[in-house]
Amino acid sequence: MINPITVPDISTRPFNLTVVREMETTPDVLYRAWTEQLDQWFAAPGSVLMKGEVNAVFFFETVHRFEEHGKAERHPHYGRFLRLERDHLIELTWVTGAKGTWGAETIVTVEMAPNGKGTQLRLAHAGFPDKESRDQHEHAWPFVLEQLDQRMKELEK
Template identity: 50%
Template sequence: MSSELEEFVTLPICPPDLSARPYRAIVDHLADAPADAVFRAWTERFDQWFAQPGEIVMKAEVDAPYFFQTFHEGRRHPHYGRFLRVDPDRLIELTWLNEAGTRGVETVLTVEMSPRPSGSLLHLTHAGFPDDKVREEHETAWRSILLNRLDPILRGAEA
């Protein structure tokens, strides 16, 4: 990286070491919305399609912590983490930790957005799972969530 660019890149404090947990879910999703709308959905409208509405603390800045919760099958599921990388309209990377989903281990979620003629390509990588079963559960869940909850918000419909 050139020295001119280095001054604009904020590096996170102590990124997680995932080397002992190599399992990763990868999902490519075509969104019928431009990359800037996808970025806003992940950073400003997250409680309209994923988190419980109004039960979120999130500011998309490197090392900024976040908290939100979801409710599933009558149970509260708190999620915690911090932002590792933020490149508006291109990339979001954050640690992702919750008891039920990640089995209490810190994982890393990376969402990359690329413009396409009819919207954008969302490339999601969720890494650091303790085993292949948890990885597979997350890959299946992410496919469903992006299709059934994110897409309606991007189209302007109620989720």
């Protein structure tokens, strides 16, 4: 097993969240989605620079329109993989700017366990710099995971 070069010290940033979701897709499909296919369900197409290996850094961006007639806003995301256990665990750092983690290096841990024909997915996101940032992600992650499940089911067809 490869160890990460460094792990962020989040001890002074106690704002965390956990989301659990029963996914219809299998652990192997979800693992590939997080490590190889981010632009199939989350990132803007063509924006992903990623190699699914411990210590490998990545970049991608999302684009959101917060108001119906507002300008679409670009949101760069940066990070690196800390731990990878094929079809079971993905741990990565997650850094965004304003309206995100405000530049703080947070940690996202995705645990996957087979559950019938699908997967029980547990996502923990730790080390937010403030309650507002944590609350925004706590609201967003359930929608993101729903989108992940839907897009991966479509790709499997």
